[in-house]
Amino acid sequence: MSASPLLDQLIEALRCLPGVGQKSAQRMAYHLLERDREGGVRLAARLAEAMEKIGHCERCRDFSEVPVCPLCASPARETQLLCVVETPADRLAIELATGYRGLYFVLQGRLSPLDGIGPRELGLDLLAARLAAGDVGELIIATNPTVEGEATAHYLAQLARQHGVRPSRLAHGLPLGGELEYIDRGTLAHAFGSRSEIPS
Amino acid sequence: MSASPLLDQLIEALRCLPGVGQKSAQRMAYHLLERDREGGVRLAARLAEAMEKIGHCERCRDFSEVPVCPLCASPARETQLLCVVETPADRLAIELATGYRGLYFVLQGRLSPLDGIGPRELGLDLLAARLAAGDVGELIIATNPTVEGEATAHYLAQLARQHGVRPSRLAHGLPLGGELEYIDRGTLAHAFGSRSEIPS
Ligand SMILES: [Zn+2]
Ligand SMILES: [Zn+2]
Numbered sequence: 001m002s003a004s005p006l007l008d009q010l011i012e013a014l015r016c017l018p019g020v021g022q023k024s025a026q027r028m029a030y031h032l033l034e035r036d037r038e039g040g041v042r043l044a045a046r047l048a049e050a051m052e053k054i055g056h057c058e059r060c061r062d063f064s065e066v067p068v069c070p071l072c073a074s075p076a077r078e079t080q081l082l083c084v085v086e087t088p089a090d091r092l093a094i095e096l097a098t099g100y101r102g103l104y105f106v107l108q109g110r111l112s113p114l115d116g117i118g119p120r121e122l123g124l125d126l127l128a129a130r131l132a133a134g135d136v137g138e139l140i141i142a143t144n145p146t147v148e149g150e151a152t153a154h155y156l157a158q159l160a161r162q163h164g165v166r167p168s169r170l171a172h173g174l175p176l177g178g179e180l181e182y183i184d185r186g187t188l189a190h191a192f193g194s195r196s197e198i199p200s
Numbered sequence: 201m202s203a204s205p206l207l208d209q210l211i212e213a214l215r216c217l218p219g220v221g222q223k224s225a226q227r228m229a230y231h232l233l234e235r236d237r238e239g240g241v242r243l244a245a246r247l248a249e250a251m252e253k254i255g256h257c258e259r260c261r262d263f264s265e266v267p268v269c270p271l272c273a274s275p276a277r278e279t280q281l282l283c284v285v286e287t288p289a290d291r292l293a294i295e296l297a298t299g300y301r302g303l304y305f306v307l308q309g310r311l312s313p314l315d316g317i318g319p320r321e322l323g324l325d326l327l328a329a330r331l332a333a334g335d336v337g338e339l340i341i342a343t344n345p346t347v348e349g350e351a352t353a354h355y356l357a358q359l360a361r362q363h364g365v366r367p368s369r370l371a372h373g374l375p376l377g378g379e380l381e382y383i384d385r386g387t388l389a390h391a392f393g394s395r396s397e398i399p400s
Binding site: 003004005006007009010012013014016017018019024026027028029030031032033034036037039040041042043044045046047048049050051052053054057060062063064065069070071072087088089091092108 | 203204205206207209210212213214216217218219224226227228229230231232233234236237239240241242243244245246247248249250251252253254257260262263264265269270271272287288289291292308
């Protein structure tokens, strides 16, 4: 279509990025070729390395290129606090917005039976093992305030109680139906600070 | 910041793409890692190859991985028609919208003295040599209907006349201030079909 088959292939490949259609992919390719080849070369290298080397932390399931991620391995974190989030972006948002110094567990999703996402897919066997080990005093449930997030929170609270661990939930104040990742820091910090224990 | 330095580097590298800020870069990286590693690996390879091998066609200045691009090398095109466009995207838009069978010349920009973009930066010495060679009968000037595009068109028309070549301009009907690349095919085809000779 263009004067260069390699360029057409690059444009096609760029469309694997979320939210990038034919027109944006074209603009991206032209921009890199005309104005930022260095950036393009660097991006190619970073992409290749990330796709090959990044797996999941065997403790928290966040993305990590080492078996246990730096945060889980840090001696400075309070091991009796465990905060469960749906995604790495949510973990990052809490880390930036609050003074939380405990550990995390990243579900990489939420319970969604219709999509075939059950406890196993979210690594809840791994979470149950951690709760059973007896190190965790409080399970802070920070799933999104959506229907599926609430159902997941309910399930997690039951799991915590089964192992004698106190479950808590971020304070109301989070806008319903919103995505935790996009909430402003102030609101998120407030909600995190006034989390409440989940009554039986 | 995240649990993976390689992931942070990937997010940073993705920001070289136009229109991609921190948040979008994060979403792109997570999406590739979680849902489309194959696409990420392919994109890395395509990017590296494109950045290394794509240069400019020595005849038309469009992107090309061979010295003379397939379009310029095609024996099926009418060599006495030469259409000047600002960008490869404009060339593609004309190719898709019209039945034009002549050749192209891609400026890769427009005259913009304040930005230091003069005739040399747009390869107009190369264009002048083609006009001087006597093969071109009509120079179709398809720069954008913007202030700078019009100034460039004026310059090109003079250049054509100096070499005894008839300059023409796409018909009015293009919305003023618009970008040629984004005009709907029907309008573009109509404007291309009713181009008019530029009076001295
Ligand atoms: Zn970890
Ligand atoms: Zn060419």
